[in-house]
Amino acid sequence: MxxxxxxxxxxxxxxxxxxxxxxxxxxxxxxxxxxxxxxxxxxxxxxxxxxxxxxxxxxxxxxxxxxxxxxxxxxxxxxxSPFHPLAKYPGPALAKLSKLWGLYKTSTGKTHLLYLELHRQYGPIVRTGPNEMSICDIGVLEPALGNNGMPKGPMWKGRINAQTGSTSLVSERNMRVHLERRKPWNKGLSSSSVREYEPILRNRVLQLVESLQEKSAGNHFVDLVEWISMFSYDFMGDMAFGGLGFELMRDGDVNGLWGLMEHGIRIQAHTQHVPWATTFLHSITGMGAAAAKLRSFVHSAAQKRARRGRGPFGPDLSSWLLDEANPTPDPRQFKSYARESQLIIVAGSDTTAAVISSIFHHILGEQKYFERLRREVDSYFPLDGGEVPADNSTKLSDMPFLNAVINEAMRITPPVPIDLQRGPERGSGGKMIGSIFIPEGTGVNIPPYVFHRDPRYFSPHPDQFLPDRWLPDTTGLYHTLPEAYIPFSLGPMNCPGKGLALLELRMVVATLVQQLDMELQSGYDTTSWETKLDCYFVFTRGTIPVKVKLRVH
Ligand code: HEM
CATH class of the missing domain: 1.10.10 (Arc Repressor Mutant, subunit A)
Known part of the structure; x- marks a missing residue:
């Protein structure tokens, strides 16, 4: 026919x-x-x-x-059309049309500013993709992220390993499997385990103090951001591989590890918008080769660590991921350990390094905060008393101004600014979060950067660094809503490393402030910090040139 x-x-x-x-x-x-x-x-x-x-x-x-x-x-x-399930939510027309809009916006590195602007323009719910929305409303936090919340959203499909197709804990979208995989992490990062890691951390903090002094000798300026990053990679390397770490502070980045990580972070920030193009994007950007190099580097370090057992400082996070307490560990354990060991370094390094750098940007830029912090550190750890803050984690958690500075730095620059993404379980048909119905297949972003700068939750001046907003307020000047403060996310898929991160932040900041006098390079434009922050899932940062000197007793 x-x-x-x-x-x-x-x-x-x-x-x-x-x-x-x-x-x-x-x-x-x-x-x-x-x-x-x-x-x-x-x-x-x-x-x-x-x-x-x-x-x-x-x-x-x-x-x-x-x-x-x-x-x-x-x-x-x-x-x-009005028939699309997200039709009633406002947003830019190009965002509704295609995720290529998100891909392009990511390439500018300024999605944190974009989301802030979009919410200021359109309100608490914005459609940011054909099937994606961003919500800034405290009422959705628990229903979206909490115990009865949703699994990881569709963007995580574009963040899995393109070569092997394997997931690590953070990209595991099946809720049941996620909870199972999360167990060793919870044990390895519990408060009692973290206490056991203190010697590893102390050792690296003191090395940082020494290295900064050494490199600054002869009135040289050093880039504090670079040294803090090297410190955090070394520390997380120790945590992952029990002292078989990377030694960036000692030897420099001879394996190009830093470059590989930064490259990976940028590429995944793009592929998360277009999971279907992941393999293609990896091949045209050379990411495939870089990812394979990083994987083989981490895999061989993991193999050495597994064979050798725990290092000179006792248990590390790998002890838990390898199930070493079990006299007959499951041999399959190594495969999952190898997948997770890369996550230890990626999740734990750049995040804490970003906060420490941000703190020093603020307190060196406004000397009144540096001096106030030093007075508090000196009152808890007198310089001539011989005790270094890195010796005493209990005292550190009691210091009000130190903790206010840390909170404020993570409020104004949360290391994961936009992408706490969840989506309804597959096959569920959709999910109500608060009074909002989320159709299946939709990704819901909860953007900490936008929450933290929302005057409904933090005022006055949500865009300014004001640590006093975290201290008891007798003047009634500050309105601070801790429930809207989500740098570590919340619920069963929140950051399991929160306790370790806080310990690290307190130890590093207090020890550097106690031990070192720091001077910013003259002519350094402190206002350039914010403009040089680029958002690629986590923040990449500019520089802080300083000259340091050991404080005289
Ligand atoms: C200031 C430092 C840190 C911040 C602000 C931070 C923040 C976050 C955030 C926002 C998430 C995503 C949670 C979500 O999707 O809801 C996350 C996940 C994660 N973080 Fe952290 N993190 C920090 C340090 C660390 C450290 C030191 C570790 C230790 C290894 C760590 C390990 C992880 C892991 C394993 C996940 C994946 C959790 C999961 O999917 O269940 N983080 N972190």
């Missing part, structure tokens, strides 16, 4: 609509099969064009063209 040209065109258009319906229904779970479907289906109408053109090439071209033009038109119309 030969169909008329009009009927053949209509059938090709119908095929386009059919492919769109398949994408809508199965995109989240079956993307590779859908790619194949979208290539094969247009061949059906192509055969109907052949009797009219007598050319295979023209028939196939017509089949594909009509099918794809219909597919893309139908996608555009549907995403902008």
């Amino acid at each position: 030969v169909l008329s040209l009009t009927d053949a065109c209509l059938f090709a258009a119908f095929c386009g609509l059919f492919v769109h319906a398949c994408f809508n229904r199965f995109e989240d779970d079956h993307f590779p099969s859908l790619k194949a479907v979208s290539l094969v289906i247009p061949l059906l109408p192509a055969s109907l064009f052949y009797p009219h053109s007598r050319s295979v090439f023209l028939s196939v071209l017509a089949g594909y063209m009509i099918c794809f033009v219909t597919l893309f038109s139908s996608i555009v119309l549907y995403r902008l």
